[in-house]
Amino acid sequence: MNQQFVTIATFNEVTEAHIIKGRLEAEGILCFLGDEHIIGAQPFYSVAVGGVKLKVTEADAEEAKAILGHIQGGTSEFVLTDELELSPMQEHLPNKTCPVCESDNVAEEKYNKTVFSLSYLLLGFPLPFFSRKYKCYNCGHFWKEKRN
Template identity: 75%
Template sequence: MAERLVTIATFNELTEAHILKGRLEAEGILCFLGDEHIVGVQPFYSVAVGGVKLKVTEGDVMEAKSILSRIQEGASEFDYDTIEMAPPMQEHPEARTCPNCGSDNVAEEKYNKTVFGLSYLLLGFPVPFMSRKYTCYNCRHTWKEKK
């Protein structure tokens, strides 16, 4: 037999309901939002429908209420030791430097701006023409990478 859903909190703001729903889900509690779409489309109907309802299963009511009370008190602690951290981001292995001034403040321009602009004016939509040019933001030098 399926467990019933019990409303443990109501919110006038949809974003607040989503934030607390996400926090409960992070703690491993299955929860749902009721009337979220009505309030999302017509925020002034929030009072008329009773707000956005945060619902959990009957078995999780006590745990969910204790987590919500800890959050409202500001004493909510999250166990950061159980979170798997993403591997550190690696720097670009092929960092480009400007051949003119040696700066690493360089960006790749993937599209030819002239063809892009003219096609937009003449055809009504831009045609991406691959260019592969590099521009130094320090000295404004542009160059193509030789393969």
């Protein structure tokens, strides 16, 4: 059986179209973008070709339009989890505990964030000055481990 695709929305920006496409795909809706490469290469052609076209199957069109309406109306709901996401500069340490609250929700900060950020702003690339600080995510306590 052939599936017919219908255009449910058009966008002037490729990035905006990709964000909406990702959300629809997360909801299990098959979709693709038309004319994204033309507009990505020549953004001023957006008006001439009619923008980036978000296309879905006819069977999913109504559901996709409803989701798109929620997103554009600002009423889109997202499921949040309680899992801790650490930045690439941090690593969870299950065998360490906080000296203040005895929590094991502790991470080692491998790089000095201030030097890392300033060198990136001034030089254009970050210099990895190592820090060896620990942070407790329950009470917010920072400490350095004593070496023997």
